[in-house]
Every structure is written in C-alpha cells, then in structure tokens.
Amino acid sequence: MKTKIKFLAIVCLAVFVFMAFKPLDKKVILIDAGHGGYDSGVNKYGFEEKNITEAIARKIKEQSNSENVEIVLIRDGDISMNLTDRVTIINKLKPDLVLSLHVNSNSNMKANGVGAYISSNKAFHDQSKEIAEIAVNKIVSSGKLTKRYISEAPFHILKYANCNMVHLELGFLSNENDRNYITSEEGQNEIANKILESLN
Numbered sequence: 001m002k003t004k005i006k007f008l009a010i011v012c013l014a015v016f017v018f019m020a021f022k023p024l025d026k027k028v029i030l031i032d033a034g035h036g037g038y039d040s041g042v043n044k045y046g047f048e049e050k051n052i053t054e055a056i057a058r059k060i061k062e063q064s065n066s067e068n069v070e071i072v073l074i075r076d077g078d079i080s081m082n083l084t085d086r087v088t089i090i091n092k093l094k095p096d097l098v099l100s101l102h103v104n105s106n107s108n109m110k111a112n113g114v115g116a117y118i119s120s121n122k123a124f125h126d127q128s129k130e131i132a133e134i135a136v137n138k139i140v141s142s143g144k145l146t147k148r149y150i151s152e153a154p155f156h157i158l159k160y161a162n163c164n165m166v167h168l169e170l171g172f173l174s175n176e177n178d179r180n181y182i183t184s185e186e187g188q189n190e191i192a193n194k195i196l197e198s199l200n
C-alpha cells in the first residue's frame, strides 16, 4: 500500500511538472495501456494483453514527431494500476484525449476486428465518437484487421474521466489472423503509426 501511495505521489508530481512546462498550443494525448502488473488481461497462446498494450503505447510515444501533439503514457512499465488510480491521473492531467488500449478475446475463434467504446458522458460523447470513428478507420485501413463496432459502454474510466475518451479493442488474441498481426513487431508498429495518423 505504501509503495502504491509513493507511486501515485510520484505520478502526481510528474503531472504537475509536465503541466507547468507544457506549451499552451499543444494537444495532450494520454495513452492508457490496459492492465499491467498482476493483471495480465487476456492471456492466450502465450501472449498477455498487458504486454501488447504496453508495447503499442511505447511505440506511439516513440513514433510521435508532431509538434502539436504531446503523448503521455499513463503506464510506462509492467505496473499494477487499478481503474481508480488511472482516473485520478487522467483528471489531474486534464488531457485533450485519453486513448485506452486493449485487445479482445472470444470463445468463437472466428470473432475478429477492431472496435471502440466511447464515453457516455454527454459533454464528451459526440467528440469521442468522432475521434473513435477516425481512429478505427485508420487502423483498419492497413487491410490487416476488420472494423467492428463503435459504441457506448458503462466502463469505470469512460464514466469518470472528465475528458474525451476512447477505449480501443485492437483485435482478438483468440483469432489467428488478428493474433499474428497484433503480436508482431510489424503489426504493433503499424497500429501505433495509424493511431498517430488519426490524431493529426
């Protein structure tokens, strides 16, 4: 518990320093790599969701070269963070957008594709939906993943984050085609690149 308080204090300090020196005209995009630490997320065929989301989040940060966009990672490392911790960081930082990264799984191995959930909060619903449409269309434009749905969901972060927010489900670990793509270096680089393109 003490370690957790220490961790949150460090994050809050980092957020304060970041806000103090942030150029006013920059859009701040917070990337939330789903799961982490003791929470692996989907765990199938030797792959863990937490590692895939972390790898893609890092690639988004590394590949970002826009002067107008600042990418900030909520989770940089294999750290356990519950949903309340994540909401605390989001609402302290007050970003222009949060992108939460996840991968899916289904008992039907044919289920595949990219979907998105958006904030049901009226203040952020319409813009989040627009951003989700653009992001999902960009990601599937590679031709490697299909498009599924964009819908509201009563998820904790989507409900309590006071900003535009999109929860992306970047393909299915249970589907062979999706799995090969989302676990490959090439696929992860391409997804990161498409996400960045959608933010411009």
Ligand SMILES: [Zn+2]
Binding pocket: 034, 035, 041, 042, 049, 101, 102, 103
């Ligand atoms: Zn997940």
